[in-house]
Amino acid sequence: MATTKPKVYIVIYSLYHHVYKLSLSVCEGLKASGVDATIWQVQETLDDTILEKMHAPPKPDIPIITKDQLHEPDGFLFGIPTRFGIFPAQMKALLDATGQLWASGGLAGKFVGTFFATASQHGGQETTALNAVTFFAHHGMVYVPFGYCDTRMFSNDEVIGGSAYGAGTIANGDGSREPTETELALAKIQGENFGKVVVTFAKGKALASGGSDVSQKPAITTTNPQGQTQVQDLSSPTAVGTAAGVAAAGTAGAAAAALPHSAAAGTTGATGTTTGATGDATGTTGTTGAAGTTGTTGTTGTTGTTGTTGATTGTGKPTDAAANQPGGAKKKKNKLAWLCCGAGDTTD
Structure with missing residues (x-):
């Protein structure tokens, strides 16, 4: 071609x-x-x-x-x-x-x-x-x-x-x-x-x-001040992989697992009962793990176990993101004054 x-x-x-x-x-x-x-x-x-x-x-x-x-x-x-x-x-x-x-x-x-x-x-x-x-x-x-x-x-x-x-x-x-x-x-x-x-x-x-299918081609989306959206097709393999990864993460309830254990995170996790990842976010609901068992045969056994583990650590364990926060405020850096060196020229 x-x-x-x-x-x-x-x-x-x-x-x-x-x-x-x-x-x-x-x-x-x-x-x-x-x-x-x-x-x-x-x-x-x-x-x-x-x-x-x-x-x-x-x-x-x-x-x-x-x-x-x-x-x-x-x-x-x-x-x-x-x-x-x-x-x-x-x-x-x-x-x-x-x-x-x-x-x-x-x-x-x-x-x-x-x-x-x-x-x-x-x-x-x-x-x-x-x-x-x-x-x-x-x-x-x-x-x-x-x-x-x-x-x-x-x-x-x-x-x-x-x-x-x-x-x-x-x-x-x-x-x-x-x-x-x-x-x-x-x-x-x-x-x-x-x-x-x-x-x-x-x-x-x-x-x-x-x-790849036309419907799966990636695009850059821009919005003007009037709220009108413009989608530009790029068809980049990297963008395709990124879009697929985001979609998979949403299906698996990974967004809920990445948040601190809270009511909002637990609600998000409960909706994704088809995957084992949600059990960690909603450990207090033991029946959720059981419901997951009736969903998919291959991975639901793990789902039930994960749900039980979530019940033990669901409300107390902070996420990695929270654990990695710095303990104190960052020291402010002194601002340096910019010095303009060299006037513009007209010899180009």
């Missing part, structure tokens, strides 16, 4: 082409991992007169993305030049227009990562990512950090852009520094690693779609 390659959009803003050059290496890595990758740029908000005074070169010859296209791919890698440690206005204009996608859950479950360009080493190659994560979280996206996956990221022999949050480059205050071979190599690795995550998920999704 022919399979379709998963799709990743690289979405960038690049005034002086530093981010654009990184994106070419990211795209190369994505394609090497078996992903259908496309580079897009966001709409410029500055007019030509301002751009001319800023000595900005012509824009890269790549298409401009709109909010209506954001639902299409399986994942995104955003190339973000920093402005005082946060998004540039051009990138944020696109993201701020995604309210309808948020309300419908259109971006939920999509993979996402980041890479950067700053003027200085400490100009925002971590804070820009941290500010981006809030957007991803509100949309229910799956953030994939770069990590420290290459020994060159530990090197102090040369100036290297990037961080655990993504690859990066440092442009100098006047934009004179170009991405180095090391920075471009790390950008390619990020593309490869991100692509492997997306491809692995796509393969699992395809297997789940071809080998």
Whole structure:
């Protein structure tokens, strides 16, 4: 059966082409991992007169993305030049227009990562990512950090852009520094690693779609402020296993057994007389165990024994969750004041 390659959009803003050059290496890595990758740029908000005074070169010859296209791919890698440690206005204009996608859950479950360009080493190659994560979280996206996956990221022999949050480059205050071979190599690795995550998920999704009943396919459910629910099918084998486990746990009355022995827990346990687990939650009711004996032949003998044991320990034995609670209040940690280091730059 022919399979379709998963799709990743690289979405960038690049005034002086530093981010654009990184994106070419990211795209190369994505394609090497078996992903259908496309580079897009966001709409410029500055007019030509301002751009001319800023000595900005012509824009890269790549298409401009709109909010209506954001639902299409399986994942995104955003190339973000920093402005005082946060998004540039051009990138944020696109993201701020995604309210309808948020309300419908259109971006939920999509993979996402980041890479950067700053003027200085400490100009925002971590804070820009941290500010981006809030957007991803509100949309229910799956953030994939770069990590420290290459020994060159530990090197102090040369100036290297990037961080655990993504690859990066440092442009100098006047934009004179170009991405180095090391920075471009790390950008390619990020593309490869991100692509492997997306491809692995796509393969699992395809297997789940071809080998399980449609009614059993997993989904992400999102609810908007008006209370309207949107269900998005994911068909992930992991989600299928989780859903099956939750259903089995509910049938067995495991939720009642996990609670402290109380009236509410005992009531829940009594309803699950088809399983032996409920006997432990309602030990005071000896007849419940006997009723269980008439239910299922194979395990009901154990059910009766468990019911008797419950009668001895049902009201006095705390659960493991209660036993493991700390004895005293946690010591409060001193709050550290954040220091903002490195102004935002316009050399991306």
